[in-house]
Amino acid sequence: MTWANLLSRKRLGVSQPEQTEIGRSHFQKDIDRIIFSSAFRRLDRKTQVHPLPENDNIHTRLPHSLEVSSVGRSLGTKVGQRLDDELREIGIDSSNIGDIVQAACLAHDIGNPPFGHSGEEAIRSWFRATANQEFVKDLTSAELNDFQNFEGNAQGLRIITKLEYYLFEGGMRLTYATLGTFLKYPWASDFIPTAGKNKYGCNQTEREILQEIATELGLIARSTTAWYRHPLSYLMEAADDICYALIDLEDGIEMGFITYREAIDILGIIVDFDKIPPLHSSCQGNELLNRQIAIARGRAMNTAIEAVVDTFMQHKDDLLHGNFSYEDPIAACGGRVKQCIELAKYTAQEKIFNNPRKIQIEVGSHATIEVLLDAFIQAAYLLKNNDSPGERAFRQRDRVFDSQQQTIFNLMGTHQPKSEWSLHHSYMHILDFISGMTDDRAVSIAKQVISAIEYN
Structure with missing residues (x-):
């Protein structure tokens, strides 16, 4: 794959080249279109981890998406700076990489149903139930898979390419670069690359759109309905992993699911709490701990960002050739960053997700x-x-x-x-x-x- 193709400014659903605006890139327009959409606005009242939280401090999908976009912008900007010489040769400003990743991050959860992953599973369960087979008996196996393995990622692609703004005529009409970066799973529902994982990014109704995106970007084919990922999609994934792993700790404390000590032990893997400067004397007890953990979480995120950027550059050629062999970008980082993020995820799984x-x-x-x-x-x-x-x-x-x-x-x-x-x-x-x-x-x-x- 080549950066000249992967960073395409062309827009889905638009036949004529778009005129460049002074002071506003094509990819910044993508950001604005996503933020001002009704689908993005509704994320404010959709579950992130805790359904219908009564505590105003708990994350819904909207602040989560904004936080992921902030981390994604940092990742993309730093990678763009490291790729500056290559990008200049093809007329791409290095700052555009940050814009592309930020836009994709803003949209990464836009297809999630109410109640988050629980809602996804509820939809799958209904279509799998024996009592409801009468209603799906005439569907093809590929069509049935769209429902029995319902995916918020695939629904997200449908929203941004069909349902918002220009209904069934390009949707948001985003650039192909942003669409490719958004596609964490660039394959249709009838292609399962990993045994036991039914993740996919495209329903049968959007197969032609997926094909169009892949062709425009020059993605490497895996089958007739599947392609290797756009390299920048790994930055989007890393931003999401960093945010939900580390910020879930604060939500867990707020909800009483985990202790301050557990959060400190996790963040302490990559942050020295002794180096956090003294806070105002009025901060005492739990308030002091909350603020220290927030500061430590920010420093941990910064350390993780630097590690992901270094790892991306180390594996740049593998990413461009579809040869990236790690399960995710954080796993490729290794060391204390991997240890910290994985322990945070494990703690969330054991103490938060399974809470009665x-x-x-x-x-x-x-x-x-x-x-x-x-x-x-x-x-x-x-x-x-x-x-x-x-x-x-x-x-x-x-x-x-x-x-x-x-x-x-x-x-x-x-x-x-x-x-x-x-x-x-x-x-x-x-x-x-x-x-x-x-x-x-x-x-x-x-x-x-x-x-x-x-x-x-």
Whole structure:
């Protein structure tokens, strides 16, 4: 792969070259388009780790995405400075690398459904359930995989290339460089490169777009539906890993899941707490510890950033040839940085993700998603398989109701399925609607659905 192709300024959905603006690069426009989109705005009320937190200090997807973009900008800018000679030869400003990575980082979670990873799993579980196989029996195996292994990453690609701004005409119309960097998994849902991992970045409905991105950027093919990653996507991944691993520690303390001592031991792997300057005398007790940990976390992030930049440059040629053999950029760093990040992730997995209070809330989120899918998928199925457009009968938790189907569809606005659509197409629109909801909105719509069913 070559930087001349990988840093393409061309935009998806735009046939004519875009005019350059003084003081605002093409890639800075990408940043602005993402930030001002409704999909990005809704991240403010979507779960990061802790569903529906009552504590205002706890991260939702929006501050997480902003923090990842800040780290990503630093990573990209520093790599750009190290690549300055190569970039100058092809007319690329080194600062553009920071802009590209920042834009991709801003969008990296834009496809996540309500309730975060719990919401993803709830969608997968519904489509895998034996009781719901009637509604998916006519789908191809590749189409079924879009639902049974529902991926926020693939939904994110659909949002930024189809659903926001220019509907089905390029979406946000981002540059190919940003789209390539965004693609953490540049393959369709029917390609699984690693046994046991069903991660993918493209639904069947966006295969042609993925092909177009790969062709424009000159990505190296792995199969007819899969390519090796854009090198800058590893910087996006590293930014995400650094943020959620280290910042989750502060959320864990805030929620009472981990102790100050545990956080200090983790950060202390790469930060000398003795070198943190004395704080104002009014800081005592837990407030003092909170501030010291925040300062240490900032220093740990800076150390990790420098390590990732060094590692990227060491493996630059491998990345360009699709030969990067490490599981992720942090693993390639090795040493204390790898030890610190991995211990932080392990602690989060053991103490935060498996906490009984968190699991109890997630059970409720599964029930919410189940109510929504029961209503909308079944209504879409009957629309396709019934001749009469009037009253419909559909199953809801093993009971049969006579319901006006339009009552359900009216909640969907422009996402309403049409009888001439394929089931796969209809179901994708339903997931556009459901996955686009905030946590609060999902609960509210589920209540409306239940009320509508009980009324009818």
